[in-house]
Structure formats: structure tokens, C-alpha cells
Amino acid sequence: MTPDLFGRHRAVLPDWLALYYEDPLEITHGEGRHVWDAAGNKYLDFFGGILTTMTAHALPEVAKAVGEQAGRILHSSTLYLNRPMVELAERVACLSGIPDARVFFTTSGTEANDTALLLATAYRRSNTILAMRNSYHGRSFSAVGVTGNRGWSPTSLSPLQTLYVHGGVRTRGPYAHLGDREFTDACVDDLKDLLGHTRAPAALIAEPVQGVGGFTSPPDGLYAAFREVLHERGILWIADEVQTGWGRTGEHFWGWQAHGQNGPPDIVTFAKGIGNGMSVGGVVARAEIMNCLDANSISTFGGTQVTMAAGLANLAYLLDHDLQGNARRVGGLLLERLRSVAARVPHVREVRGRGLMIGIELTRPGTDEAAPEAASAVLEEARAGGLLIGKSGGHDTSALRIAPPMSLTVAEAEEGAAILERALRSV
Structure with missing residues (x-):
């Protein structure tokens, strides 16, 4: 520079x-x-x-799709039917693994997580959220409020009551000396104890691999074990796939699939790679959760035609290759x-x-x-x-x-x- x-x-x-x-x-x-x-x-x-x-940088397929769409129309908002948005939503819903899935597009991972928190708290009528220590979920007021990483949390003020759970970091903390199975059991026992001291939370939000936290992760199956405890109490599981989605971890298309023994999450958030540089984020959830809001809502910039065209071309390239x-x-x-x-x-x-x-x-x-x-x-x-x-x-x-x-x-x-x-x- x-x-x-x-x-x-x-x-x-x-x-x-x-x-x-x-x-x-x-x-x-x-x-x-x-x-x-x-x-x-x-x-x-x-x-x-x-x-x-x-x-890839300057991927020809994405550049061509963006240029062609820009030559027609860049933007119209969600107040009008939008073919590229519907087409990308259909593909994401199918790939999500969530039954009867609905998709809402945002402009970033922060906004996607903010939307997921809104849906969970409205659906459950609770503003208590479980989050992982060492986590990061974005830079909005609500996302900072569920971020368990002091270096990325500039304020303790929050619209949410957040309780932090063990398990996101395998090789540090009080259970690091345990084997994988014992580590998982100890984290589950800690979760159960925590739930015994609070009113029913709305959801657990967790990154399958903690991104800003340094690419740390728990043993496979930890979130499946958490899910069993949460499901018994009606508590939702939000998988923050902003960094782990679309096959980046190699073994799975979604990071949550390393913990999917008890079915998919209730809500999945995504962003970053799907747009290959264009501002695309989103939320996938079961219809009953996505449709729980009882007030008007739109998005001015979420799902614009040009970003959806980029997402469609990029996803097609990823799958085809x-x-x-x-x-x-x-x-x-x-x-x-x-x-x-x-x-x-x-x-x-x-x-x-x-x-x-x-x-x-x-x-x-x-x-x-x-x-x-x-x-x-x-x-x-x-x-x-x-x-x-x-x-x-x-x-x-x-x-x-x-x-x-x-x-x-x-x-x-x-x-x-x-x-x-x-x-x-x-x-």
C-alpha cells in the first residue's frame, strides 16, 4: 500500500x-x-x-454470471418476485438436510446469525442463549452478545442473556486431559448442570469448527450429544456454518454433519464462500421456525439479483468440480x-x-x-x-x-x- x-x-x-x-x-x-x-x-x-x-479469484463462471445479471437488473428488494433468489433458495434448502426448509438471504454472516437469534428467541419466547466459549459469531450488537472470545467482544452489554458452555476447544480447558469420549461426557454433564440453574434457553449457537477462535473443534459427536439434551427440553440448535459450510472441511458438506447422529440442526446460518466475494449470507430453518415471526419483515439488500446470480454460478462450479x-x-x-x-x-x-x-x-x-x-x-x-x-x-x-x-x-x-x-x- x-x-x-x-x-x-x-x-x-x-x-x-x-x-x-x-x-x-x-x-x-x-x-x-x-x-x-x-x-x-x-x-x-x-x-x-x-x-x-x-x-477461485476471478472465476470466469462467476464473473460471467455477475456481468450478465448486471446488464439486466442489479436489485429490486424482496418486495418483488426474484427468480435467481428462488433458484438459489431451492438449491440451498435441498442441500441443507433440514426437512421442510425455508431460506432467508442476508448480506453477511453477522446478519445471518442475528436473524437466527431473532427467530430462535421469538419461537421459544426466551432471550437466553447458550453459546460456546472461544466462539465468534459476528460484529452486530446481538452477535457480539453471544461471542465467547474476549478479543472480539468490545462490550458486555447485550439484548440477550448468554451462558457459555464447555467443549469448543479440545486441547485446552478443564477437560483437555480426558479422552474424546470422557471429554464429551464431561461437557454434556456440564451442560446438564448449567440447564438446571437457568430458565429454559431459546437455543445453543455453535460453530462446528471455531473460525476466529483459531480453527479449534470438539471431538466428533459432541454436538450430537448436546442435541439429545437440548431436544428433550425443546431448546433449538443453531449451527453457525459461516466458515465451515460448502465442503471446506472436506469430510462433510456441512460442519454439523460430523455431529449429525441425531439429525440436522434446527437452524443453519451460512455466508462467506457461497458468494465467492459477493455479499451473500443466509439462514435455513424448518418452516415452523422460519415462519414464527408475527410482524412485517423484508430485506432491502438480502438476495439481490446480482448476488444471487453469483451464488448460483459459484455453487454450481463447486459441485460440478x-x-x-x-x-x-x-x-x-x-x-x-x-x-x-x-x-x-x-x-x-x-x-x-x-x-x-x-x-x-x-x-x-x-x-x-x-x-x-x-x-x-x-x-x-x-x-x-x-x-x-x-x-x-x-x-x-x-x-x-x-x-x-x-x-x-x-x-x-x-x-x-x-x-x-x-x-x-x-x-
Whole structure:
């Protein structure tokens, strides 16, 4: 980024709007899995605009669909019939696994989670929400109110009463020393105890893999065990699939399917990758839940024709080219390669993840203390080597986040791993 643009940014935008890198980067264009900055430098993109460029940069099929739709009409609001919106809703409802599903489109994951919370609290007549420790659900007032990550929760004020549950982080906390089965049993017992001390909550909202929390996850089946307890009490399960949806985890199309032994969630939220950069989010729920609102509601920008055209083309490409399978295959190779590298780097506490959703947790060598300075140093070194990655973490952790477009090739995975190896060793 030029000093002039950086100065202009700081002069008119909020101080809390974070920028990566000591010398912030201006990305001017992209193609496939690569992007270029204003100085002409080329980078392999392993973060995809925060898991949003799901298929590829400048994907011709999406660009063509957007251009053709823009030439007809961009927008009309939900007050009028909208063919692309109906067509995408039909596809999402079918893929959701939720019976008698209804779909509502939003402009972001934050807005999708906000809508899910509105539906759950209205349906259950309760403003109490269960959420996971170390979680993140967006930046709106209600979403911040159910975010269990102090670094992303700027206020304790909230329209909701939120109670936080154990289980989202497998390798930290009071149950980390237990085996998977014992860990799940302990978290279920904790949930039951918590429910015995409060009025019936509306819902549990949970990310199958915690995104901003550093790509942490519980043992498979934990949320199925939670669901059994919740279902007995009529409490809804909201799966926040904003980062995990559309096959990114490789093994499943939705993250919740690793916990689907007792059926699908009552509500699923999605966003990010479905639009491949266009502003698309949404909520899927059973008709009785979606239709529970007894007041008028519309969306001005949710489901606009041009964003729906992008979503349809992007989803078709993902399914036609089996990008879920590619995420499983290439992601598995990348995960093992990075674990091999990490075994020789004292700062690395853990390499974890599924598919093309990989986290590398950094600590001070010989301790469990977070090492944010190490994470920042690796981020800078990776950029210098031609690789863009993300960072985040909660629960006093520092994690690198790796989530390339799901069309990543084996050669590109090897190239990125080699750059990451040099960056990690430089610490």
C-alpha cells in the first residue's frame, strides 16, 4: 500500500478497523489462487479474503454470471418476485438436510446469525442463549452478545442473556486431559448442570469448527450429544456454518454433519464462500421456525439479483468440480506436510484442522503461553516469501489460519507449505 493511501485510510476509517502487516497491503487483482498488490508483487493466497474466495479469484463462471445479471437488473428488494433468489433458495434448502426448509438471504454472516437469534428467541419466547466459549459469531450488537472470545467482544452489554458452555476447544480447558469420549461426557454433564440453574434457553449457537477462535473443534459427536439434551427440553440448535459450510472441511458438506447422529440442526446460518466475494449470507430453518415471526419483515439488500446470480454460478462450479473432494484430498496432504514441519519448530504447540481449514497454534517454547509476537512475525515472513495467511485465536492463544480457495492444487499446497516452513523456522 502506498503511504498516501495508508494515511487516507487512517484519516477517515475507524482505529479499530484492523490492517494486517507493518506495511499494509493493497490487493489490486487476483486470478485462481493468486493475488497481486499495487507494487506488482504476486502472492499465493492461503486466506481467501477470510475464507470468502471459496472457489477461485476471478472465476470466469462467476464473473460471467455477475456481468450478465448486471446488464439486466442489479436489485429490486424482496418486495418483488426474484427468480435467481428462488433458484438459489431451492438449491440451498435441498442441500441443507433440514426437512421442510425455508431460506432467508442476508448480506453477511453477522446478519445471518442475528436473524437466527431473532427467530430462535421469538419461537421459544426466551432471550437466553447458550453459546460456546472461544466462539465468534459476528460484529452486530446481538452477535457480539453471544461471542465467547474476549478479543472480539468490545462490550458486555447485550439484548440477550448468554451462558457459555464447555467443549469448543479440545486441547485446552478443564477437560483437555480426558479422552474424546470422557471429554464429551464431561461437557454434556456440564451442560446438564448449567440447564438446571437457568430458565429454559431459546437455543445453543455453535460453530462446528471455531473460525476466529483459531480453527479449534470438539471431538466428533459432541454436538450430537448436546442435541439429545437440548431436544428433550425443546431448546433449538443453531449451527453457525459461516466458515465451515460448502465442503471446506472436506469430510462433510456441512460442519454439523460430523455431529449429525441425531439429525440436522434446527437452524443453519451460512455466508462467506457461497458468494465467492459477493455479499451473500443466509439462514435455513424448518418452516415452523422460519415462519414464527408475527410482524412485517423484508430485506432491502438480502438476495439481490446480482448476488444471487453469483451464488448460483459459484455453487454450481463447486459441485460440478467436486471441490469438497479436493479439499479433503489436498487439505489432507497439506495438513500432514505442516505437521511434519511443525515437529521441528519449538514455537508450534499444535497443527489442527480439517480439509482446507487448518490452524497452527503458536506458544512460547516449552510453555502453553500464547505467542502473539511469533504469530505476527510468521505472518510478515510468509508475506515476504509470497504467501498470504491469516491469524487469530482466543482462550489466550495465537493461531495462524490457513484456508485457501478450495480449488487449490497439490503443487500450490507444496509451494505454500515450503514458504510456511521457512517462515516458521525464522521465528
